[in-house]
Amino acid sequence: MTATMPAGVTAARDLVGPAIATLVDRLSPEVRIVAAYHLGLADADGRPLGPGQGGSGKALRPALALLSARAAGVAPERGVAPAVAVELVHNFSLLHDDIMDADTERRHRPTAWTVFGIGAAILAGDALLALAQDALLEDLAPQSPWAVRCLSAAVQRLIAGQAADLAFERRDDVTVAECLEMAGGKTAALMACACSIGVIHVGGPAELAMGLAAFGSHIGLAFQLTDDLLGIWGAPEVTGKPVHSDLRARKKSLPVVAALATGSEPGRELGELMADHRSPSEQDLLRAARLIEEAGGRQWAESEADTHMSLAVRCLAETDMPDDVRAEFTAIANFITSRQC
Amino acid sequence: MTATMPAGVTAARDLVGPAIATLVDRLSPEVRIVAAYHLGLADADGRPLGPGQGGSGKALRPALALLSARAAGVAPERGVAPAVAVELVHNFSLLHDDIMDADTERRHRPTAWTVFGIGAAILAGDALLALAQDALLEDLAPQSPWAVRCLSAAVQRLIAGQAADLAFERRDDVTVAECLEMAGGKTAALMACACSIGVIHVGGPAELAMGLAAFGSHIGLAFQLTDDLLGIWGAPEVTGKPVHSDLRARKKSLPVVAALATGSEPGRELGELMADHRSPSEQDLLRAARLIEEAGGRQWAESEADTHMSLAVRCLAETDMPDDVRAEFTAIANFITSRQC
Numbered sequence: 001m002t003a004t005m006p007a008g009v010t011a012a013r014d015l016v017g018p019a020i021a022t023l024v025d026r027l028s029p030e031v032r033i034v035a036a037y038h039l040g041l042a043d044a045d046g047r048p049l050g051p052g053q054g055g056s057g058k059a060l061r062p063a064l065a066l067l068s069a070r071a072a073g074v075a076p077e078r079g080v081a082p083a084v085a086v087e088l089v090h091n092f093s094l095l096h097d098d099i100m101d102a103d104t105e106r107r108h109r110p111t112a113w114t115v116f117g118i119g120a121a122i123l124a125g126d127a128l129l130a131l132a133q134d135a136l137l138e139d140l141a142p143q144s145p146w147a148v149r150c151l152s153a154a155v156q157r158l159i160a161g162q163a164a165d166l167a168f169e170r171r172d173d174v175t176v177a178e179c180l181e182m183a184g185g186k187t188a189a190l191m192a193c194a195c196s197i198g199v200i201h202v203g204g205p206a207e208l209a210m211g212l213a214a215f216g217s218h219i220g221l222a223f224q225l226t227d228d229l230l231g232i233w234g235a236p237e238v239t240g241k242p243v244h245s246d247l248r249a250r251k252k253s254l255p256v257v258a259a260l261a262t263g264s265e266p267g268r269e270l271g272e273l274m275a276d277h278r279s280p281s282e283q284d285l286l287r288a289a290r291l292i293e294e295a296g297g298r299q300w301a302e303s304e305a306d307t308h309m310s311l312a313v314r315c316l317a318e319t320d321m322p323d324d325v326r327a328e329f330t331a332i333a334n335f336i337t338s339r340q341c
Numbered sequence: 342m343t344a345t346m347p348a349g350v351t352a353a354r355d356l357v358g359p360a361i362a363t364l365v366d367r368l369s370p371e372v373r374i375v376a377a378y379h380l381g382l383a384d385a386d387g388r389p390l391g392p393g394q395g396g397s398g399k400a401l402r403p404a405l406a407l408l409s410a411r412a413a414g415v416a417p418e419r420g421v422a423p424a425v426a427v428e429l430v431h432n433f434s435l436l437h438d439d440i441m442d443a444d445t446e447r448r449h450r451p452t453a454w455t456v457f458g459i460g461a462a463i464l465a466g467d468a469l470l471a472l473a474q475d476a477l478l479e480d481l482a483p484q485s486p487w488a489v490r491c492l493s494a495a496v497q498r499l500i501a502g503q504a505a506d507l508a509f510e511r512r513d514d515v516t517v518a519e520c521l522e523m524a525g526g527k528t529a530a531l532m533a534c535a536c537s538i539g540v541i542h543v544g545g546p547a548e549l550a551m552g553l554a555a556f557g558s559h560i561g562l563a564f565q566l567t568d569d570l571l572g573i574w575g576a577p578e579v580t581g582k583p584v585h586s587d588l589r590a591r592k593k594s595l596p597v598v599a600a601l602a603t604g605s606e607p608g609r610e611l612g613e614l615m616a617d618h619r620s621p622s623e624q625d626l627l628r629a630a631r632l633i634e635e636a637g638g639r640q641w642a643e644s645e646a647d648t649h650m651s652l653a654v655r656c657l658a659e660t661d662m663p664d665d666v667r668a669e670f671t672a673i674a675n676f677i678t679s680r681q682c
Contacts, residue, residue, distance in 0.1 A: 028501030100460030119441030
């Protein structure tokens with residue numbers, strides 16, 4: 001199944017990209033070079049890169065935030081500040097997660113910490129987190145403090161999710177429920193925030209914000225399930241990440257935990273394989289992927305992603321908003337689960 | 342010279358400590374245990390520690406923030422939210438700095454990253470930064486967004502200062518001006534914020550906020566100069582840090598840079614010693630400390646600290662505030678330069 005990037009996502013990049021570049025320009029030289037590199041705005045020597053050259057992100061979250069403002073009946077421009085804030089928070093978390101997950105590649109480029117060192121990458125992440133709230137508060141409206149609190153709550157859930165994810169690597173008794181809770185924090189919280197923060201920032205109706213937050217939470221879980229599937233079975237030349245990277249890091253991703261929880265023979269074998277703390281061979285990783293599939297972990301994750309997609313679509317249907325906005329939200333949701341990167 | 346902790350600092354700890362503990366309780370279990378350990382609220386297994394047991398910090402910044410509210414003529418309780426925010430930001434930066442500086446000891450205890458790992462310590466720092474803005478925005482007043490922006494600006498300067506500090510370790514041509522600029526970011530910016538944020542948060546006069554920010558900036562520089570002196574000549578059993586830790590890490594601290602900049606014979610010898618990238622022996626470190634002193638770096642730093650103290654006192658004298666508040670600000674300023682830890 002091939003997925004086409006929805007037009008709204010490309011448009012979001014055009015609207016939000018320059019605003020982010022302007023904010024990043026304000027950072028001190030030592031911090032700016034790292035942030036600009038990570039965001040795909042510049043190469044490792046600080047030379048500017050043209051659009052697309054830096055393999056910048058998919059801009060899904062900003063697209064959702066802009067749509068969120070439009071759902072409240074205002075022009076997408078009014079949603080730029082929240083869209084920028086959400087994208088900066090996303091990138092703060094990527095910068096820090098890459099360090100703690102020891103990931104060496106992202107968006108087909110070496111990760112920032114491998115290029116500039118751990119200290120510089122920590123600071124660049126910190127700076128993007130602080131910039132995110134500036135972005136919101138500088139577009140000062142009576143509701144801005146609420147938008148900042150909404151973002152801050154998402155940041156705390158994101159941190160909690162990532163902390164649980166790290167802790168899971170050292171545990172072999174993680175339940176599917178715990179793993180879904182972790183994904184709810186690590187991924188769904190910021191998606192829910194992206195979908196509702198535009199409404200909050202422009203002072204739109206609370207029911208609209210809540211309906212869209214629920215929609216965002218479901219597509220966030222569908223996104224994470226898809227991400228986990230791609231982390232095991234995705235083609236590295238498309239995902240931009242090394243093959244089997246999640247398995248190599250012994251990530252307790254959702255398909256893995258579901259497979260382990262079946263109590264089936266392949267699940268038991270998978271557990272033994274993952275408990276072996278020697279560095280896994282390529283053959284071990286292929287075998288792990290096969291065992292997850294045989295235990296039903298792959299099918300479970302695909303079906304769970306479908307369920308969350310259906311729930312997301314129902315949330316949209318039950319929430320009052322302009323039809324064209326609903327259609328664009330739906331297009332992004334479909335893209336999220338059918339994407340291959 | 343022995344320094345007695347001003348009464349306001351102890352009182353600040355009593356007022357702000359419980360508020361911080363309540364906020365930390367909200368964090369997810371994996372993040373909370375690290376944050377509570379770092380803040381001296383709990384041991385490494387999460388068991389609560391009594392006051393003083395955890396070697397918690399000096400609470401200088403919260404004391405300044407509470408005084409700042411009082412300077413604007415309101416009860417110190419109104420300053421609790423900004424005091425909490427400033428202290429959380431300070432601890433966010435300590436958690437992250439200890440990782441990048443590879444510091445293994447703080448406040449007479451192993452640093453958080455050595456106990457819980459780098460990933461967990463990064464996340465705990467992130468969580469405290471996000472909590473800091475929550476603390477301010479939850480005490481919602483019409484001026485809260487301005488207080489958040491004031492804090493955020495300080496966070497960005499703090500990050501810029503720390504990034505410059507890291508970059509200086511790889512350079513041998515750092516000027517005294519660059520080093521003062523770095524200290525202005527790393528230390529003085531948050532002190533300036535602490536001294537003015539109480540006024541801003543309660544909607545006090547702009548001149549008062551500005552006068553106190555200038556005062557805070559000067560005592561911040563005096564603080565950093567004193568810190569650098571203690572980092573070379575302080576007694577480890579008092580400072581809680583290993584002896585000569587700054588020299589061992591080849592930190593371009595202010596006395597070092599001043600000594601190198603003299604162009605004197607001891608300065609030249611010091612430069613050679615610091616350019617040698619083998620791990621320094623205890624004797625090398627003692628020799629480095631002696632060369633800094635012979636080149637005049639110690640005297641320069643002491644005299645520079647005195648200058649900033651005089652400027653700080655002048656800022657206080659020129660700014661309108663209740664006499665008892667001015668006296669307490671002066672007591673903290675005096676403590677800062679005469680402290681031994």
